[in-house]
Amino acid sequence: MKSKEEVVHEFRVQTIQDATMRVIARKGMAAATIQEIADEAGVAKGTIYLYFRDREELVEKTFECAMTQLLDRIDAAIAANEKLEDKIRAIMTAKLGFFSANREFFRLYLSLRMPEGTAATQRRQRQHCQPRYRTRTEQFAAVLQQAMDRGEIRAVDPYRLALFIMEGSTAIILERLKEPASPDEQDDVDFMTSFILDGVRKRSRS
Amino acid sequence: MKSKEEVVHEFRVQTIQDATMRVIARKGMAAATIQEIADEAGVAKGTIYLYFRDREELVEKTFECAMTQLLDRIDAAIAANEKLEDKIRAIMTAKLGFFSANREFFRLYLSLRMPEGTAATQRRQRQHCQPRYRTRTEQFAAVLQQAMDRGEIRAVDPYRLALFIMEGSTAIILERLKEPASPDEQDDVDFMTSFILDGVRKRSRS
DNA sequence: TGATCGAATGACCGCTCGTCCAGTGGCCTG
DNA sequence: CAGGCCACTGGACGAGCGGTCATTCGATCA
Numbered sequence: 001m002k003s004k005e006e007v008v009h010e011f012r013v014q015t016i017q018d019a020t021m022r023v024i025a026r027k028g029m030a031a032a033t034i035q036e037i038a039d040e041a042g043v044a045k046g047t048i049y050l051y052f053r054d055r056e057e058l059v060e061k062t063f064e065c066a067m068t069q070l071l072d073r074i075d076a077a078i079a080a081n082e083k084l085e086d087k088i089r090a091i092m093t094a095k096l097g098f099f100s101a102n103r104e105f106f107r108l109y110l111s112l113r114m115p116e117g118t119a120a121t122q123r124r125q126r127q128h129c130q131p132r133y134r135t136r137t138e139q140f141a142a143v144l145q146q147a148m149d150r151g152e153i154r155a156v157d158p159y160r161l162a163l164f165i166m167e168g169s170t171a172i173i174l175e176r177l178k179e180p181a182s183p184d185e186q187d188d189v190d191f192m193t194s195f196i197l198d199g200v201r202k203r204s205r206s
Numbered sequence: 207m208k209s210k211e212e213v214v215h216e217f218r219v220q221t222i223q224d225a226t227m228r229v230i231a232r233k234g235m236a237a238a239t240i241q242e243i244a245d246e247a248g249v250a251k252g253t254i255y256l257y258f259r260d261r262e263e264l265v266e267k268t269f270e271c272a273m274t275q276l277l278d279r280i281d282a283a284i285a286a287n288e289k290l291e292d293k294i295r296a297i298m299t300a301k302l303g304f305f306s307a308n309r310e311f312f313r314l315y316l317s318l319r320m321p322e323g324t325a326a327t328q329r330r331q332r333q334h335c336q337p338r339y340r341t342r343t344e345q346f347a348a349v350l351q352q353a354m355d356r357g358e359i360r361a362v363d364p365y366r367l368a369l370f371i372m373e374g375s376t377a378i379i380l381e382r383l384k385e386p387a388s389p390d391e392q393d394d395v396d397f398m399t400s401f402i403l404d405g406v407r408k409r410s411r412s
Numbered sequence: 413t414g415a416t417c418g419a420a421t422g423a424c425c426g427c428t429c430g431t432c433c434a435g436t437g438g439c440c441t442g
Numbered sequence: 443c444a445g446g447c448c449a450c451t452g453g454a455c456g457a458g459c460g461g462t463c464a465t466t467c468g469a470t471c472a
Contacts, residue, residue: 167377199405
């Protein structure tokens with residue numbers, strides 16, 4: 001049973017993290033100030049420091065929280081399917097769906113890919129956020145490796161392949177978020193899946 | 207004939223822009239200060255303001271200058287080849303070669319993809335830098351469209367395809383720059399070209 | 413109901429950084 | 443060689459940031 005204080009505490013943390021994502025989505029990582037996040041959350045600046053040590057921890061925790069949700073979805077997508085084609089389709093569906101439901105998170109996601117700031121800031125980012133990407137890429141690379149071992153696909157460097165596909169799909173998501181009216185989610189998933197599997201060249205009918 | 211003043215002026219501009227790229231490559235966009243750029247260029251802080259209105263113009267001009275070189279290379283790569291496969295191969299070679307020769311530019315290139323900062327800053331970026339990406343993507347999309355018209359490749363949304371491929375290849379370049387010892391440039395070009403054309407699925411030998 | 417508590421506040425501090433400008437010294441000209 | 447010109451300098455300045463802490467005040471309890 002959660003005590004009343006715990007519930008209030010969790011609620012505050014959640015409110016502040018939501019505000020953080022919205023402000024970063026609006027202004028970008030560098031221009032998102034503590035003051036504006038506080039205003040957005042409807043609390044005073046000092047209050048944020050009761051829940052997070054400093055700006056860096058705030059951003060990091062906010063990122064972790066949303067990223068974990070995404071990774072869980074992708075894990076499930078991988079586990080629930082057998083054939084590579086189905087896995088890819090499920091992963092892409094999960095990714096598109098997640099970012100369409102969490103638009104504000106996308107900007108933060110993009111910002112933390114590339115390390116910014118001073119050496120010290122970079123060190124902490126490398127320790128916390130970048131591994132999440134690397135793990136994710138390696139996880140996808142492992143899926144591809146399995147498919148290669150089973151002879152489902154051609155043998156190439158799986159890590160490079162994973163990188164290419166993940167960044168390519170991120171570009172499609174970014175485009176979808178920019179478009180006033182995107183095509184059906186399923187259409188983009190189909191487009192990407194078939195491109196990944198068969199490329200663009202016309203197939204000689206076997 | 208250039209006057210002596212013009213030569214000196216150009217030299218200064220070039221020196222400062224080179225320094226700007228180096229510092230941004232080292233520290234990242236947000237942490238690159240005018241003071242450090244000035245030190246790197248071997249001039250005083252104030253001198254920079256004799257050649258550039260403000261920090262924003264400095265960054266923008268630096269970006270434009272390098273970006274134009276890249277675009278020229280890609281234009282040449284497209285014009286010099288007939289078949290789509292050759293065009294893609296040439297474009298990828300040009301891109302990899304350019305960034306391997308201009309490592310410092312890559313960080314700036316990545317930073318300006320996503321708008322950062324205040325609304326005013328964003329407006330200027332949208333007007334100057336983002337169109338360069340969009341144009342580049344549209345240019346590549348046009349190449350793909352032509353190949354579709356000629357029946358060389360399957361008909362899909364060319365703009366989405368262009369986005370996917372451009373971002374995917376950017377990820378490979380980023381990985382190459384991170385690696386202490388990258389594989390041969392030609393290997394990565396071959397990998398990407400064959401992936402783009404044929405995907406990963408084993409081809410049924412026709 | 414009065415005493416107590418601690419979560420929330422926001423004025424404040426120290427600092428960094430972009431920008432400005434009064435001063436300087438090397439070069440060109442008459 | 444004298445004198446003016448102007449490219450260059452670098453300290454001064456103020457805006458605006460993250461982070462602190464003395465103060466406030468509604469909830470809680472004896």
